[in-house]
Amino acid sequence: MRAFANQGNRARRPRVVIVGGGFGGLYAAKGLKGAPVAITLLDRNNHHLFQPLLYQVATAGLSPEQIAAPIRSILSRQQNAEVVMAEVVGVDTQRQRVLTDRGEIPYDILVLATGSRHSYFGHEEWERFAPGLKEITDAMDVRQRILTAFEMAEVEESAEARERWLTFVLVGGGPTGVEMAGQIAEMARFTLVRDFRHIDSRSARIVLVEAGPRILPSFHPELSAAATRFLAHNGVEVRTGVKVTHIDQEGVVLETSLPATHGQGEERIYSHTVIWSAGNRASPAARWVGAPTDRMGRAKVAPDLSVPGHPEIFIIGDAAYFEQDGKPLPAVAPTAIQMGTYVAKVIRARVEGRPQPPTFRYFDKGDLATVGRHFAVFCRERGGGFPRVRLKGFIAWALWLSVHIYFLIGFANRLLVMLNWARAYFTYGRGARLIIRGVVCGQHRPSEEESAPVCR
């Protein structure tokens, strides 16, 4: 592999290999700008993805191109960094080499920022019926399913079958589930309302299912309650304390775990469109390097984010488990960004022979989730010299809007996204409402006439 051959020419510089071009990996690379190292950033995709807005792609509000940018172009002016598109399959910690589908890449220092995938709690067979949202392909898949469901309902003769196409189930009441529910509701109530002749898109049933006692569990209960009220007001059925015990092409089976609320026993919701946002599982980074893990497969890292016994290997972002003040850090973009920036400092100090910076400490800027039009929740507990803040409604929504536009990487994308949103805001339109035939593979379309292509 050529990257290897060429790295030899820069041999005197320590070789830093970063695996993953998400927030963690990208900020680690950017943090090493100008440092006397030779960086190779590996990713199986050619783009960095602004994952917090992925649900907007899934609900046809934005195009993939608006929330993703080629990693190459982000790092094009950073002379000590090269980008290689390859899939990592393992790490040889003895010989200090990353094993990829395109050959081996030697490292002196390794940063693993490989993120997480969905976890179906041992029911991986559910994935084809209930995809989650991690990558652009996931979002495209979900978008096709949602739009196709309305198309199918429009031409369906039987009222029962129509209802199944117009029922949308979101599994998991975290920010993604809440955002998706809010977006689908808005789409059904406004965007699509004039488009069909045989169905009333407003009759769509949108069910948000959460096993725990409340949605948005990482927020204050008061904010969870406000979000629940907002969703209910906008036509979303919020079902808490309800566990999903089975998913198939007919829909989901629920088990009421809190007898008080809905009675005991099983309930089936018939739906062809189920979306999963209930659980994550770390990528196999910890396994590659033999690091100890928590039950979600995240590597338990040392206070400087290195792997115990391997000071030359760091694991950051969603792939890492790190406790602070007795609590694990949340798996969100700011955690990955701060970890990436910190690791860059550690590496820079090490190669320049300076003392290592103090151990990693996460600075919590607060937790923010948007629920729908003009409505978001924000919550920041006391600490770091800041008072407690809890916001809900329009102010939190305006905050959410500015934060997301500001942080959207791809820079020049900002204006375009803003304009797209402005248009969507005033017209309730969604410019990205395309169903692209053949593009989404593994799509599940239980129609009799045709079988869907499966290529995953």
Next chain:
Amino acid sequence: MRAFANQGNRARRPRVVIVGGGFGGLYAAKGLKGAPVAITLLDRNNHHLFQPLLYQVATAGLSPEQIAAPIRSILSRQQNAEVVMAEVVGVDTQRQRVLTDRGEIPYDILVLATGSRHSYFGHEEWERFAPGLKEITDAMDVRQRILTAFEMAEVEESAEARERWLTFVLVGGGPTGVEMAGQIAEMARFTLVRDFRHIDSRSARIVLVEAGPRILPSFHPELSAAATRFLAHNGVEVRTGVKVTHIDQEGVVLETSLPATHGQGEERIYSHTVIWSAGNRASPAARWVGAPTDRMGRAKVAPDLSVPGHPEIFIIGDAAYFEQDGKPLPAVAPTAIQMGTYVAKVIRARVEGRPQPPTFRYFDKGDLATVGRHFAVFCRERGGGFPRVRLKGFIAWALWLSVHIYFLIGFANRLLVMLNWARAYFTYGRGARLIIRGVVCGQHRPSEEESAPVCR
């Protein structure tokens, strides 16, 4: 099927079924706004595509969402029209029914606007090595191939293999081939120039192959020559009088048909990225209804665009063959638009019991093709009371820009496309430079380590 059941309710209104939501079908539907008919527009995709800009999606300048709009939303306010997403498989002209993968749809009047696909002149096996550009999936496929080729070249050790990845062959010197060649050249010379560490993207070899004696054969020879000079100046090898006799995963084999220019015999160009724009073949519309065809499969239609012997069936756009003043009409968007508009008038007159308008006559507004930055050609022969006009260079380019932005359907898309172009213009950037794993099926990647998913 529900569309059928429901149409019964509007039984007294003549049922007009339009197959195809391209320019022809859409303008036919829009032309019938307010007419006392019940329109059903069928398309296998949910979107109308602004095909003249598809090459921009293929070369990562625009996102698919920017040049396509849901047919439903375009027709949402037209109460006499409904849209059904279904694939037509045939027509029963006896029983007056359209046969689709979702059931049968009865018609009183049928408009077939099903367009064309590529023709490989009997070598359909070439398609997997040399895709063409008709639908969004095609453009996404081509985009992936182009971007992936640079990625592969970057990590390739052998100079020979690298060269093959950096060689791009465009087969066919019509507007699409010329536009693609110009765009790839611009990408290689400007956009990507800082992105790679091991290759110089400017060293890419871009070959435009045309069997005839000159590129842009529908334009005046003077304009063809100007376009050739412009392309050559920008690093594109223009090879005219050269026939492609074979395509495989190693590249193309050329046969020099004009001994004078390049000597006789065979020549192989090694390339992993070959794009086809050499020939079209009409969709099977003519076959469905038993209409006479030309050798490209286009239906030879009557002067009112109906099928001889079937006054209730019209065939328009690329699927139709129509001679005017002894010459066949070009297969371009304006032809389809004018035919759609005309057919709507004929139908309206017929259902309102008025005399049919005079036979169809195409009004030629001129022929326009963009070659690259600041350079387009425009040509309009004398006729219709207008003088002859031939333009090349910046003025034609400015004209091209305004015409395309103006006609871009999707209305609100205009501002976004303009901004995207403005950004690309000033920065040479391409916001849509994403390689989406798993999204493009049937992609050909002749690497040893992995076999590409194939789902077509």
